[in-house]
Amino acid sequence: MLDAFRLDGRTALVTGASRGIGLGIAQSFAAAGAAVVLVARDRARLDEAASRIGSPRVWTLPCDLSRAEEVPQTFRRAAAAAGGIDILVNNAGAILRGPAQTIEAEGLHRLIDLHLTATYRLSCEFAQERIASGKPGAIVNISSILAEIARPGVAAYAMTKAGLRQLTRALAVEWAPHGIRVNAVAPGFTRTELTRSQWTDPTLEAAVKARTPLGRWAEPQDIAQAVLFLASPAAAFITGQTLIVDGGLTAAMGGIP
Numbered sequence: 001m002l003d004a005f006r007l008d009g010r011t012a013l014v015t016g017a018s019r020g021i022g023l024g025i026a027q028s029f030a031a032a033g034a035a036v037v038l039v040a041r042d043r044a045r046l047d048e049a050a051s052r053i054g055s056p057r058v059w060t061l062p063c064d065l066s067r068a069e070e071v072p073q074t075f076r077r078a079a080a081a082a083g084g085i086d087i088l089v090n091n092a093g094a095i096l097r098g099p100a101q102t103i104e105a106e107g108l109h110r111l112i113d114l115h116l117t118a119t120y121r122l123s124c125e126f127a128q129e130r131i132a133s134g135k136p137g138a139i140v141n142i143s144s145i146l147a148e149i150a151r152p153g154v155a156a157y158a159m160t161k162a163g164l165r166q167l168t169r170a171l172a173v174e175w176a177p178h179g180i181r182v183n184a185v186a187p188g189f190t191r192t193e194l195t196r197s198q199w200t201d202p203t204l205e206a207a208v209k210a211r212t213p214l215g216r217w218a219e220p221q222d223i224a225q226a227v228l229f230l231a232s233p234a235a236a237f238i239t240g241q242t243l244i245v246d247g248g249l250t251a252a253m254g255g256i257p
């Protein structure tokens with residue numbers, strides 16, 4: 001039965017895999033037997049990530065996914081290098097912080113392009129190839145608890161992550177007849193570069209712990225294990241779902257006793 005959680009013989013493309021949650025996902029996948037293609041912008045950090053994974057079946061592909069025109073070509077290069085992609089993880093992400101009315105149009109469009117347009121286009125490239133070859137596939141999108149609950153100062157980020165949730169459902173329904181499953185994982189506060197300004201602030205760090213029933217921040221591995229499950233044959237009958245991995249934060253009623 002535990003074999004259903006393994007990914008032997010499969011190849012996964014993980015975006016934003018040079019650090020943080022994406023690197024955790026790539027490491028988990030490699031440990032479960034998969035070959036992995038790592039995509040992010042910084043080549044040096046991609047190479048460093050590949051050497052940390054330490055498997056002979058790792059490829060790196062630099063790409064700025066907020067540049068829509070680069071996205072299809074990146075997928076095709078990855079599929080050609082690795083001999084096909086069975087699993088796609090749309091994880092690359094960034095955040096814009098500040099009052100909603102101060103966010104410039106250019107930054108807003110870049111965020112939409114990175115979180116939504118790149119996910120949409122990569123997923124379509126993936127599905128097209130799977131459908132043409134008659135092979136099944138799995139997509140896991142990385143959303144956020146900010147698609148479920150709100151806090152001030154991150155409206156643009158929350159909007160795009162909520163869009164990912166519905167894109168997950170829509171594509172799941174559309175591609176189920178082709179054996180392509182589409183799910184999402186919504187992480188809570190996770191200790192990475194993205195949240196460095198938060199977990200290095202003692203007040204905020206403690207506030208997150210206090211409001212989280214399981215009493216700590218997530219580590220990238222907490223998120224990666226949920227992604228591994230959804231990508232694996234163990235989740236063969238799960239599609240269109242978002243799995244929230246937040247230590248119970250969204251289940252709890254704030255700090256109200």
Ligand SMILES: NC(=O)c1ccc[n+]([C@@H]2O[C@H](COP(=O)([O-])OP(=O)(O)OC[C@H]3O[C@@H](n4cnc5c(N)ncnc54)[C@H](OP(=O)(O)O)[C@@H]3O)[C@@H](O)[C@H]2O)c1
Pocket residue numbers: 015016017018019020021022039040041042045063064065066091092093094114142143144145186187188189190191192193194195
């Ligand atoms: N950390 C959290 O608390 C948390 C909570 C909920 C959801 N998430 C989501 O989890 C995902 C991973 O976040 P993280 O915390 O691991 O962040 P991170 O440590 O900042 O890593 C982000 C990754 O995305 C890549 N990336 C960023 N912009 C890119 C672009 N334009 N093109 C290609 N790659 C790009 C980065 O590499 P380069 O900079 O080299 O491109 C890096 O590999 C994101 O979607 C984030 O929204 C995180």
